Amino acid sequence: GAGVSQSPRYKVAKRGQDVALRCDPISGHVSLFWYQQALGQGPEFLTYFQNEAQLDKSGLPSDRFFAERPEGSVSTLKIQRTQQEDSAVYLCASSFEGSGPQHFGDGTRLSIL
Amino acid sequence: DQQVKQNSPSLSVQEGRISILNCDYTNSMFDYFLWYKKYPAEGPTFLISISSIKDKNEDGRFTVFLNKSAKHLSLHIVPSQPGDSAVYFCAASARWFGNEKLTFGTGTRLTIIP
Numbered sequence: 001g002a003g004v005s006q007s008p009r010y011k012v013a014k015r016g017q018d019v020a021l022r023c024d025p026i027s028g029h030v031s032l033f034w035y036q037q038a039l040g041q042g043p044e045f046l047t048y049f050q051n052e053a054q055l056d057k058s059g060l061p062s063d064r065f066f067a068e069r070p071e072g073s074v075s076t077l078k079i080q081r082t083q084q085e086d087s088a089v090y091l092c093a094s095s096f097e098g099s100g101p102q103h104f105g106d107g108t109r110l111s112i113l
Numbered sequence: 114d115q116q117v118k119q120n121s122p123s124l125s126v127q128e129g130r131i132s133i134l135n136c137d138y139t140n141s142m143f144d145y146f147l148w149y150k151k152y153p154a155e156g157p158t159f160l161i162s163i164s165s166i167k168d169k170n171e172d173g174r175f176t177v178f179l180n181k182s183a184k185h186l187s188l189h190i191v192p193s194q195p196g197d198s199a200v201y202f203c204a205a206s207a208r209w210f211g212n213e214k215l216t217f218g219t220g221t222r223l224t225i226i227p
Contacts, residue, residue, distance in 0.1 A: 004156070030212075031212045033214060033215075035215075040219070041219055041220075042117075042202050042204075042217030042218050042219050042220055043157070043202075043215070043217050044217070045214040045215065045216070048212075048214055050212060056214065059214070091156055091157070093156075095212065097212050101147055101159040101162060102159070102215060103159065104149075104156030104157045104158070105156050106154065106155050106156045107156055
């Protein structure tokens with residue numbers, strides 16, 4: 001597709017379960033970002049990949065959060081032992097390195113019961 | 114510590130008039146600024162950006178103004194149209210935005226009244 005694709009669009013999980021969120025960036029985009037958006041707030045940075053290398057993970061809130069991009073294309077954000085405060089929209093963005101703005105997907109809305 | 118602030122949670126403007134959205138920042142390291150528009154259940158869509166070496170950038174109905182000494186930027190939409198009704202986010206980064214994380218404000222909900 002032409003844009004950033006995220007799946008699933010909605011995910012409901014019970015507290016303590018593990019979840020995996022997928023991001024398929026725009027073809028050819030080297031840079032990939034994950035953001036977390038809580039209700040009524042702006043997106044907050046989680047982590048950044050350049051190709052398969054995770055260059056910045058300073059925004060990950062705890063060691064329960066893990067992201068990977070093994071082949072430099074699709075990325076997965078995994079949250080282990082989910083807690084209620086993990087409920088948010090998780091946004092993925094990609095950009096062509098060195099030029100152009102970040103393009104966002106429509107996000108995954110995660111609800112932890 | 115909110116480094117990018119949008120102090121107006123909402124704004125209503127008559128169709129055809131000018132909409133002015135404001136944004137303030139505190140981090141002197143920010144060099145590039147962007148505006149994103151967001152419709153419900155969709156991701157943010159890039160609108161317009163400005164580098165700190167400029168004080169104005171224009172793209173059609175959208176103009177962004179930057180006052181670096183005041184650490185303030187604004188987005189002007191002229192004329193406002195019903196399709197402009199959305200949440201607008203101001204964002205900033207420390208260098209060229211291709212591979213630098215963005216810091217966002219909390220957004221301003223713009224409603225255009227027909």
